[in-house]
Amino acid sequence: MSMEFEVVIDTQQYAVDMKSGLDTLKGVSDATRCIAQTVLERKVPVRKTAHAPVRTVMKRTFEGSYGQKFSIDVFDDILQAKLTAIGQSAFSEIISFYLNESIYIEIKDLSGKAQEIIDSLGNLSQELTDRLRITAVTNIHAVTKNFGHDVRVQYRQRDGIKLLVEFNGESVRTLDLERSNEEIEILAAITRFNTKTGNGRLQIKGANETVAFGFSTEYESISMIGKKKFSINLNDNNGIKPEYHLHMKLKVSPVRIHSQKIVKYIVEGYES
Template sequence: MSINFDVVMASNDYSVDMNSGLDTLKGASEATRQIATTILEERVPERLSSESKVRTNLKRSFKGSFGQQFSINIYDVDVQRRFNTIGKKAFVELISYFINEALYQESLELSPKAKKVLKDLGIELEEKLIKQLQRSSLDHLHTVSNNFNQDVKLRYRQSREKQTILAKVDRATHATLKPRTDTTRRDITASITRLNINTGNGRLQIQGADETVAFGFPATKRYQELKVASKTPFSENLHTNNSKSREEWETLQLRVHTQTTSTGRIIKYIIEGIIDA
């Protein structure tokens, strides 16, 4: 059985530089295989080979900006059985989730089934996979973007007529792969818009801003090890705001430091604590 995807590279003349295009396709293959193997075999692959139980296959190309179809194929009965249990919908959601997490971008809200699979994988496996994606495969995926300043989209092909964008990359997203830590403390007023209750990672929206930004906790202060009283305000803020219009959102006063790109753009807030009102 195949799970079908495609890579679409923006182009003005329906063509793309071959070396850059091949590297971008390689990145799509590596990223999807690494995520699929982690989900289905519950391990992060150090190496990808032609003997792997989960592999990607090139399929038809198509006209457009410039695109190439490919598929994830499973060559093991036990792995296929686990895929059937997870289901195609949750599986595809998690591919989008991991790529966007590695790029500090917001992804679609996970379904309850996908959240359970993520929880069962565990924090260590999730964090290891994200670091593996950032190390090389997502760098390769950005090759066309970096060399020619063109957008690249990874899409799930549900059918010939229906495709869903799982991730979109460009030069700006590539800059997030090598974040810089700024230890300068600052105070912010923000609302929690998403929260992974296992890792403590999530998204917040600064009061008055239009976009959300990733947040997390210092490596020396793991979320699981925080006292319940320290965790509760984040989950309560999210729960409260889910039932209100944006204009009525409640906020938290937070002391943070940041991770930025080389240009200084903030891509993640590292929360040091809550400021008492």
């Protein structure tokens, strides 16, 4: 079973620096295969081998901006059945979710099937995201960091091309984050919360965008009362317009990129 994708490197010519281009393609290959294996095998792969049941296969290039077609191929019958049950459309959403999550971008309006699979991964979800950020996402940004070229990963579906993620000058800055030593208080509404990992997204009162958050201590050490406060706030705000959100008072440490944009809050304390 095979799913068709493509990488597009925005260049002025049908050419790209070979070293940086190969690093970028390797990063895309490693990231997409890691996501696919985690979803299908229910474990984050530690090593990549040529005989793995889930592999990426390089196809042909195409003209325009420098493009490379590739596929994710599944060679195991049991894993093929799992992919069929999920469906290729939902599977492409899951890949898009984790690629964007790795650069702190929220994907909204996931299908019920894709959201169900992501939720079912539990602690593996954060482990997968962390693994992608270690090497794959750095490699993906090679041509962006060295030459300023944007990189798009797209899914080749029957009725056209679907953009999954774009890596660009903004996302490359997430490779060099700085956690502040300062603690600030914010009023925020919880808009997404994984009850198994403690990670999620929040929206500060008056802000237009959501921001990722996590806890400064192991989530298992957070009291059940504390965990329920975040879950209850999420439930209270589901389907509610931002101007009517109920907010929590949180003490947080911001995580910033060099532009000073905050991409994540580390929760140090919350209202009792």
